[in-house]
Amino acid sequence: MKIIKVHTEKDILQIPNSGIFQLEVYLKNAVIDISDIQGNLFVRAKHCTFSKLETIHGILRVDDHYADFPMLKKVYGDVHANGTFTAQNLEIIFGYLKEQCFIEAPKIKYSRNNTRNNFFDIKKWSEVTSQEQLDALSEEEIKNIKIIHCNVTIHSRNLYSNIKIINARLSCPNLENLLGYIEIEVYERHLHKIKSYNSVYYDLKSGHLSNPFEAPKLKKIIGRFESITTIPITITASEIGGKTVIRRGKATINNLHTTNGIILQDGAHLDCIKLREIKHNLIVGLDCQLNAEALHTIGQNCELYGIYNLSNLTSIGKKLVFQLPYPGKYVKTIEYPYVFKKLQYVHGVIQIQKYISFPKLNYNND
Numbered sequence: 001m002k003i004i005k006v007h008t009e010k011d012i013l014q015i016p017n018s019g020i021f022q023l024e025v026y027l028k029n030a031v032i033d034i035s036d037i038q039g040n041l042f043v044r045a046k047h048c049t050f051s052k053l054e055t056i057h058g059i060l061r062v063d064d065h066y067a068d069f070p071m072l073k074k075v076y077g078d079v080h081a082n083g084t085f086t087a088q089n090l091e092i093i094f095g096y097l098k099e100q101c102f103i104e105a106p107k108i109k110y111s112r113n114n115t116r117n118n119f120f121d122i123k124k125w126s127e128v129t130s131q132e133q134l135d136a137l138s139e140e141e142i143k144n145i146k147i148i149h150c151n152v153t154i155h156s157r158n159l160y161s162n163i164k165i166i167n168a169r170l171s172c173p174n175l176e177n178l179l180g181y182i183e184i185e186v187y188e189r190h191l192h193k194i195k196s197y198n199s200v201y202y203d204l205k206s207g208h209l210s211n212p213f214e215a216p217k218l219k220k221i222i223g224r225f226e227s228i229t230t231i232p233i234t235i236t237a238s239e240i241g242g243k244t245v246i247r248r249g250k251a252t253i254n255n256l257h258t259t260n261g262i263i264l265q266d267g268a269h270l271d272c273i274k275l276r277e278i279k280h281n282l283i284v285g286l287d288c289q290l291n292a293e294a295l296h297t298i299g300q301n302c303e304l305y306g307i308y309n310l311s312n313l314t315s316i317g318k319k320l321v322f323q324l325p326y327p328g329k330y331v332k333t334i335e336y337p338y339v340f341k342k343l344q345y346v347h348g349v350i351q352i353q354k355y356i357s358f359p360k361l362n363y364n365n366d
Helices: 009-013 131-135 188-193 197-201
Strands: 002-006 021-025 041-043 060-062 079-081 097-099 126-128 144-148 151-153 162-166 169-171 182-186 225-229 239-248 250-252 258-264 269-271 282-284 289-291 302-304 307-309 320-322 350-352
Touching (some): 002 009, 131 151, 239 269, 258 289, 282 289
Parallel strands (some): 002 021, 021 041, 060 079, 079 097, 126 144, 144 162, 151 169, 225 239, 250 269, 258 282, 282 302, 289 307
């Protein structure tokens, strides 16, 4: 990432209006009018003001005192408060908030470690069975909602909620960020309980079942995504901060680039063709299918018992457990040997059956 350093007033004039870069400010009393930073911001001088800055897509690090961010609303990376600063409109920190010094930011609703508030209390759930009931909920009550046997719509761009969808349908046409987790449990045999069942769950033109969670603009889920359903699910998120758990049924998450972990159970099928990184564990259960052809890195353990496409996998952080799939419900024939064509690093033990090849493996810390 390109680094731009501000030591003088002339340096401020050289700050570009677009592009990915790390901005480092060393000029005392600097006033910088940029509205969006695609990379990181390091503030290393006193009394700096960022009068128009609304979004930081990387890290915010304040190493000296009395900085002011009057318009800042979102920081997508971590916030390191090594000096005092003011951010009166800051609401969302998608990373961690690390406070070594006091910050005046009274509107923060979410950070990954929630050090400033107890925003989510999962002991309290609000049950929703109609649109009218949902619309009547306060901001406090919508933090944890169970949507049961109904078809409802939420129009927010950012939701500070944990959500459970139980034999229901939720439409979020404007949702970009879900700051919580979502669990979906939908069985086709129970859908007759929903009012307007046919219009809710069937695309009348195609005659196919429609998506129980419709959020076409969704980019990020901070918590986990979990589903157990007999209806195919498609979501557009590019990042899932928690685990991605498919306990039954088929899910398509083809924009997903990174997730904390993946677990497939009970014949589940997951397509995520753009996935590049799993930060912790991958578990593909018996009779399950995973299509993750772009996957490059698994941070910890990789356990494979089902069918999978991992043709570009290069590195596994800890253990590899591999069992050749057997002919059954989802596979008719098996090709031997199974080849991990690009796997180079396994930083742990390998537990495998025979008929497996690692042509590029050059490191195994057994």
